[in-house]
Amino acid sequence: MPFGASGLPTERALEAVKAGARGRPRSAAGQKRPARPRPAASGPSVLLRIPSQTSFLGVVREVTQRTAAAAGFRGGTAERLALAVDEAVTNAIEHAYGGAPDRRIEIRFQDGSHEFRVEVVDNGAMVDPRAVPHVDLDRFVTERRTGGLGVHLMEKIMDSVTFRRSARRNVCCLVKQKDARPPGAEGGAPAP
Numbered sequence: 001m002p003f004g005a006s007g008l009p010t011e012r013a014l015e016a017v018k019a020g021a022r023g024r025p026r027s028a029a030g031q032k033r034p035a036r037p038r039p040a041a042s043g044p045s046v047l048l049r050i051p052s053q054t055s056f057l058g059v060v061r062e063v064t065q066r067t068a069a070a071a072g073f074r075g076g077t078a079e080r081l082a083l084a085v086d087e088a089v090t091n092a093i094e095h096a097y098g099g100a101p102d103r104r105i106e107i108r109f110q111d112g113s114h115e116f117r118v119e120v121v122d123n124g125a126m127v128d129p130r131a132v133p134h135v136d137l138d139r140f141v142t143e144r145r146t147g148g149l150g151v152h153l154m155e156k157i158m159d160s161v162t163f164r165r166s167a168r169r170n171v172c173c174l175v176k177q178k179d180a181r182p183p184g185a186e187g188g189a190p191a192p
Contacts, residue, residue: 045110052093052103052122060089060107064118071111072178081116081176084157087150088120088172096124096170113178115159120172126165 048063050056061082068078089105097103106121154161160175 045108048107048109050089050105050107051101052097052105052124053101054090054093057086057089061086063107064109067109067111068116068176071116073116073176077176080157081118081174084154084161084174085118085120087154088118088174091127091150091172092120092122092124092170095127096122098125100124115178116176118174120174121169123169126170127163 046063046067048060050059064082064085065078068081069075073081085107089107092105093099103122103124106119108117108119108121110117110119151161154174157176158174159177160173162173164171164173
């Protein structure tokens with residue numbers, strides 16, 4: 001994805017995300033590779049690869065918000081989805097990679113006919129999400145603590161948050177169901 005002087009994707013690159021534009025991958029020799037079969041979907045698939053640096057979280061939020069909007073989610077919901085993905089990527093940077101800035105994180109967006117799915121993939125240390133303690137929000141606020149709300153926040157925003165280890169990689173899968181609310185209603189996608 002081309003980046004401008006501000007470090008954010010160029011408007012043209014973001015429009016390509018919104019439109020679902022995607023070039024055919026090329027081999028090392030520069031020849032087009034045959035297209036892989038894709039799962040049935042109602043919208044575009046988008047793949048974003050970033051360095052494991054928190055300075056790229058703005059890019060993650062922007063791409064997530066625009067991809068969610070293209071999938072039919074309205075303003076406030078698209079912003080919350082971007083926050084959940086931001087938290088998943090932050091967890092990969094801080095916990096799987098221990099803050100190492102020279103690693104890569106892959107974020108896969110899939111606009112399905114009934115759901116919006118995002119997978120955050122890293123090849124860092126395995127982190128057991130069950131080891132994350134349940135959060136008492138009232139106590140958390142009273143003690144003015146910071147950090148530690150990532151998984152809790154993701155679970156509040158998304159309909160499903162799962163973690164798995166596949167081919168020596170951590171995969172955090174975030175799913176938001178599209179509902180049948182009428183167009184213009186806050187929250188979900190337009191009725192099919």
